Amino acid sequence: MREGEADPGLYDFRPYRDRAKIAWPEGKTVAVWVSPNIEFYELDPPANPHRKSWAKPHPDVVGYSHRDYGNRVGHQRLVDVMARHGFKGSVSLSIAMCQHHPEIVEQVNALGWEFFSHGAYNTRYSYGMDEAQERALIEDSIQTVRAATGQTIKGWLAPALTHTPRTLDLIAEYGLTYTCDLYHDDQPGPVHVKSGKLISMPYSLEVNDHYGFSVYNMSPRAYAETLIRQFERLAAEGETSGTVMCIPLHAYLVGQPHRIGPFEEVLRHIAADGRAWITRSGDIADHFLANDYDAAVADAARYAREAR
Numbered sequence: 001m002r003e004g005e006a007d008p009g010l011y012d013f014r015p016y017r018d019r020a021k022i023a024w025p026e027g028k029t030v031a032v033w034v035s036p037n038i039e040f041y042e043l044d045p046p047a048n049p050h051r052k053s054w055a056k057p058h059p060d061v062v063g064y065s066h067r068d069y070g071n072r073v074g075h076q077r078l079v080d081v082m083a084r085h086g087f088k089g090s091v092s093l094s095i096a097m098c099q100h101h102p103e104i105v106e107q108v109n110a111l112g113w114e115f116f117s118h119g120a121y122n123t124r125y126s127y128g129m130d131e132a133q134e135r136a137l138i139e140d141s142i143q144t145v146r147a148a149t150g151q152t153i154k155g156w157l158a159p160a161l162t163h164t165p166r167t168l169d170l171i172a173e174y175g176l177t178y179t180c181d182l183y184h185d186d187q188p189g190p191v192h193v194k195s196g197k198l199i200s201m202p203y204s205l206e207v208n209d210h211y212g213f214s215v216y217n218m219s220p221r222a223y224a225e226t227l228i229r230q231f232e233r234l235a236a237e238g239e240t241s242g243t244v245m246c247i248p249l250h251a252y253l254v255g256q257p258h259r260i261g262p263f264e265e266v267l268r269h270i271a272a273d274g275r276a277w278i279t280r281s282g283d284i285a286d287h288f289l290a291n292d293y294d295a296a297v298a299d300a301a302r303y304a305r306e307a308r
Helices: 061-084 102-110 131-149 167-173 209-215 220-237 257-273 281-291 293-307
Strands: 030-038 090-093 114-117 189-191 198-200 243-250 276-278
Touching: 030 061, 030 102, 030 220, 030 281, 061 102, 061 243, 061 257, 102 131, 114 131, 114 281, 131 167, 167 198, 189 293, 198 281, 209 220, 209 243, 220 243, 220 257, 257 276, 281 293
Parallel strands: 030 090, 030 243, 030 276, 090 114
Antiparallel strands: 189 198
16 A cells, blocks of 8 residues: 555444444334534635635625525425424534524524534634634534533534544544544444544435535435435345434525425325434434444454454
8 A cells, every 4th residue: 555545544444244233212223313504604704725615706695695595494494394294403503503593593492403513604614724723613612502502512514524634533522422524334333533432423415405406406306206215225224233314404405495395205204114213413322322332343343353
């Protein structure tokens, strides 16, 4: 292996075919969690030399107002259909929402939704941060969400999916237990960090509504059918060992009038199926840490021995 090609060592390789069995509560085969991204995008944010906030020169009125539709209109549609079918959200939160639109945060907190940090704004990135700046962001996330909701965040999704080499170590040091920033598996698994205990929480780019509508150019019906196929496969495989399905959403996309109907049919399908543990990301993390973490570590050690 040439220099620079080494495995970064974020997590161990564990073949999907041969792992300790994960057993979800009540014999469910797939843990399903819905992750609404409740975000704030700035009209004309500070420039980051590593990445532009908007494709157009600032201020990008079109991009800003399109996303603002989510907080003003689409959010309520999403809340309504989720409540109708018994889903509580696990919110990927731009913590600035606690100041800009506190009524939204208060509303879903009262509904029993969970919050984890998605940075301060989705137009400010971790790229280029020094350690003190990144620590300040994590501390601000913990303190702001606790003050606004009474909750202590357990998870992290980096703002606009931007990281530094120290991000995972730092969030573990501050007591967070899961990251949504690794897309390598359909089950939770241990992450190597310098201190604490951190797991990867299966999130998704493939069935994220941003990718579905803005990258893959799916119709609302095609996106809904994709989610149902994802669920059916993971529920079937989960009979061997429990799987996780995340549905990451943005209210400015899925909350549009022509999209919310097909999406509601997905929730209806999953709720009626009977194989889904409909839950929140923090509950999945707590269950895995209490029941499956040690077995996953042992699996990795066994595989490493056998591969020698």
